[in-house]
Amino acid sequence: MLRRRHVNVKTVKELDAFPKVPEPYVDKTVVGGTFSIFTFCIIAYLIIAETNYFLDSRLQFKFEPDTDYDAKLKINIDITVAMPCVRIGADILDSTNQNLVGYDNLEEEDTWWELSPEQRSHFEALKHMNSYLREEYHAIHELLWKSNQIILHSEMPKRTHEPSYKPDACRIHGSINANKVAGNFHITAGRPLSLPRGHIHVSPFMTDRDYNFTHRINKFSFGGPSPGIVHPLEGDEKIANDNMMLYQYFVEIVPTDIRTLLSTSKTYQYSVKDHQRPIDHQKGSHGIPGIFFKYDMSALKIRITQQRDTVAQFLVKLCATVGGIFVTSGLIKNIVQSFWYIMYCKFIQDKFNENNQRTPMFSATTNLEGPRTINLLQVSAPDNIDIMLKPQNVNYVN
Secondary structure: OOOOOOOOOHHHHHHHOOOOOOHOOOOHHHHHHHHHHHHHHHHHHHHHHHHHHHOOEEOOOEEEOOOOOOOOOEEEEEEEEEOOHHHHEEEEEEEEEEEEOOOOOOOHHHHEOOHHHHHHHHHHHHHHHHHHHHHHHHHHHHHHHOOOOOOOOOOOOOOOOOOOOOOEEEEEEEEEEEEOOOOEEEEEEEEEEEEEEEEEEEOOOHHHOOOOOOOEEEEEEEOOOOOOOOOOOOOOOOOOOOOOOEEEEEEEEEEEEOOOOOOEEEEEEEEEEEEEEEEHHOOOOOOOEEEEEEEEEEEEEEEEEEOOOOOOHHHHHHHHHHHHHHHHHHHHHHHHHHHHHHHHHHHHHHHHHHHHHOOOOOOOOOOOOOOOOOOOOOOOOOOOOOOOOOOOOOOOOO
């Protein structure tokens, strides 16, 4: 049977291993007070900085093989070509020889090449922002990922007033779920026609003057929208200086998995190289005029993870910071104070004593006179001396 034992307070006091210095033995100096003020200021600043660092997070980038082969590649397209829709056709042919023609999600809309003031302002803003993101990408992409804010995801505003002439351009927009393999999305003259081993574009009753592949890219991206992803092709506008022009875009796609504290998403980043040349068979420049996007998938993917220290790690770092600063400042204070004492005792005190020894006790201008002697025989007595005797009361004791 266990008995309840009373804890002796004296026994607990004997276990106290922390040193105690009595108050009379504590020497408070000006140097120590100055160092204490600076130490408290530094500790307060470091506590605030460490807290901000704990509240902030870091992004870790890691490359790993992409094993998700069965996934679909979503291609988002919004391109305007300066030709009527009846004269051009758009489709995708991937490396498996699968022709993705007839998707309802990819729409063709007759429009006008010239933009309205509102549309031009929107496009210029998109162009300027994408140019800025490409130049300052490494400085702000982490901020965009952490904020989880989608930027510039608004659609082109619609026209409030339509021009008086017929539409002279074609807007091709929508999304296509393609195979996750290399492919070729192209826009060229004529309507596409599927064949057992490929496809062709039929363009009857068209001359060289009817070709005009001046185009404007409002949107060209892969996967879902995600903050921090820069789309280099968005905001691009090419004006053809020749009717028979070939525009080629070589796109390298990198799958990207983003795991932040707010969301988890799978998207794609890409880099692009563009090339353009006129088609002139007589000069040896062969090819088919049109706009070709040749994309290829990377075998590696990027995993982005947002990390933050735990509360225990934060407290350990905070205690280590405060204790280290306090001990270091005390050590520096002792060194400075010892140096000050040595300087004071060696130079200042010795100089003060030397000055005191050289200073005379009395001033040289002081007239010192010895004690004067008085001749009592020559002292004249006063003429009249009144002497009054007072009777004394004597008490007799019997």
